[in-house]
Amino acid sequence: MKATMDKLVNLCKGRGIIFPGSEIYGGMGNTWDYGPIGVEIKNNIKRAWWKRFVQESDNSYGIDAAILMNSRVWEASGHTTSFSDPKMDCKFCKTRHRADNLIEAHSKGKVNPDTMTNEEMEAYIREHHVTCPKCGKSDFTPIRTFNLMFETSRGVTEEGQNTIYLRPETAQGEFVNFLNVQRTTRAKVPFGIGQIGKAFRNEITPGNFIFRTIEFEQMEHQWFCKKGTDSEYYNYFKKAAWDFLLDLGFDPEHLRYKDHDKLAHYAKAACDIQYLFPIGWSELNGIHNRTDYDLSRHSEFSGKNMEYTDPVTGEKYIPYVIEYSIGADRLMLAVLTEAYDEETLDNGETRVVMRFHPAVAAYKVAILPLQKNLGEKAREIYKKLAKSFMCTYDEAGSIGKRYRRQDEIGTPFCVTVDFDTANDNTVTVRDRDTMEQIRMPIDQLESYITDKIKF
Numbered sequence: 279m280k281a282t283m284d285k286l287v288n289l290c291k292g293r294g295i296i297f298p299g300s301e302i303y304g305g306m307g308n309t310w311d312y313g314p315i316g317v318e319i320k321n322n323i324k325r326a327w328w329k330r331f332v333q334e335s336d337n338s339y340g341i342d343a344a345i346l347m348n349s350r351v352w353e354a355s356g357h358t359t360s361f362s363d364p365k366m367d368c369k370f371c372k373t374r375h376r377a378d379n380l381i382e383a384h385s386k387g388k389v390n391p392d393t394m395t396n397e398e399m400e401a402y403i404r405e406h407h408v409t410c411p412k413c414g415k416s417d418f419t420p421i422r423t424f425n426l427m428f429e430t431s432r433g434v435t436e437e438g439q440n441t442i443y444l445r446p447e448t449a450q451g452e453f454v455n456f457l458n459v460q461r462t463t464r465a466k467v468p469f470g471i472g473q474i475g476k477a478f479r480n481e482i483t484p485g486n487f488i489f490r491t492i493e494f495e496q497m498e499h500q501w502f503c504k505k506g507t508d509s510e511y512y513n514y515f516k517k518a519a520w521d522f523l524l525d526l527g528f529d530p531e532h533l534r535y536k537d538h539d540k541l542a543h544y545a546k547a548a549c550d551i552q553y554l555f556p557i558g559w560s561e562l563n564g565i566h567n568r569t570d571y572d573l574s575r576h577s578e579f580s581g582k583n584m585e586y587t588d589p590v591t592g593e594k595y596i597p598y599v600i601e602y603s604i605g606a607d608r609l610m611l612a613v614l615t616e617a618y619d620e621e622t623l624d625n626g627e628t629r630v631v632m633r634f635h636p637a638v639a640a641y642k643v644a645i646l647p648l649q650k651n652l653g654e655k656a657r658e659i660y661k662k663l664a665k666s667f668m669c670t671y672d673e674a675g676s677i678g679k680r681y682r683r684q685d686e687i688g689t690p691f692c693v694t695v696d697f698d699t700a701n702d703n704t705v706t707v708r709d710r711d712t713m714e715q716i717r718m719p720i721d722q723l724e725s726y727i728t729d730k731i732k733f
């Protein structure tokens with residue numbers, strides 16, 4: 279693996295993939311803006327996920343629920359009382375830390391803080407003289423729990439104000455719409471609801487580029503099934519989540535499953551898929567068997583009966599839920615890491631090349647006239663292909679420099695328009711990965727590229 283975080287951040291900034299948020303005002307910590315290339319890549323990642331888990335599933339349906347939800351939703355889900363992290367401040371340099379992260383880092387992953395109470399974490403930190411990563415001192419405040427939900431208020435007048443929250447996960451939108459979706463689609467259990475949308479968390483220790491931010495997008499799929507079939511579907515989604523990553527081009531050596539040691543009280547099973555990020559092995563996505571907890575809680579708090587009635591047997595029951603959840607931005611970071619390559623060429627130069635799956639690449643093809651006076655023909659080709667997929671056009675600089683620019687943003691094909699093109703209507707197509715060039719009639723370009731960029 280050749281990517282480091284610094285190389286990725288610099289490439290992203292320099293090539294219009296991701297910029298620091300509100301940069302001209304000195305930034306806004308841990309927010310990032312996707313640029314012209316980045317927005318395409320991220321949209322393509324989301325499209326690939328949607329295609330796999332909604333479009334290609336014969337019994338999954340998509341929704342797009344509101345970010346702002348009735349506050350009772352978060353009482354029912356348990357977020358109001360327990361969506362918190364164990365926070366500690368360094369008394370010396372005043373930086374804030376998560377106690378569990380301090381223990382994990384100190385023990386180099388050998389001690390699992392997930393199985394500890396707050397008192398046990400405090401004792402561990404004291405007895406092992408765990409130090410502050412910033413100043414090196416070992417003098418912390420006691421642990422305080424810190425709710426990660428962003429609060430805002432709704433209402434015109436002071437008295438009329440109500441506290442509401444920016445959703446910290448998209449999942450609740452799927453749960454509260456379970457009956458709406460089931461009734462309107464006449465879906466039979468088992469069926470799934472998928473959603474892609476923004477989530478917000480007031481993280482104590484955000485950072486590592488887009489790995490952990492305070493505003494991010496989640497892609498979540500909830501599979502509603504009958505108790506007794508849940509373990510089979512849990513295993514199914516563990517594998518489906520893994521296969522999705524392999525199909526995006528991930529090396530299986532860079533992925534691993536990690537079962538949770540401590541389960542949430544309602545969960546029957548939970549695991550993550552971890553990826554070997556430049557910061558080390560870290561969670562990329564989660565798969566959880568959430569039992570009938572969510573729908574039961576919403577039934578209790580809303581007073582609405584969330585039971586499903588089996589149309590054949592007439593049996594009524596609250597389905598179990600298998601949740602598969604992955605951050606679009608975190609997956610983007612993994613995709614960038616995986617794609618990054620540096621290659622030494624025969625002439626001794628180094629080329630940086632992003633070896634994205636063609637379905638993920640921002641532009642599928644770059645149209646490059648060999649000389650400016652071939653521009654008219656080249657633009658004609660651009661206009662034709664741009665009706666089918668994202669293309670870019672570049673006539674500035676030597677052809678070698680233009681190839682390098684496309685390699686750096688991962689454009690899988692470059693089409694060169696030269697003097698023969700006017701006579702025989704053929705062009706040269708260069709492959710990003712092999713750098714091999716083939717000659718092809720213009721009217722075959724569209725089908726050739728369409729075939730190669732399928733996911």
Ligand code: ATP
Pocket residue numbers: 447479481488489490491492493494496561562563564603604605606607608609
């Ligand atoms: P972590 O342990 O990293 O805080 P989590 O277990 O709280 O993550 P979930 O609540 O299961 O995460 O969220 C599902 C997915 O959403 C994660 O696997 C990750 O891909 C993504 N995600 C969670 N928090 C963030 C964040 N602050 N920034 C970017 N992506 C996130």
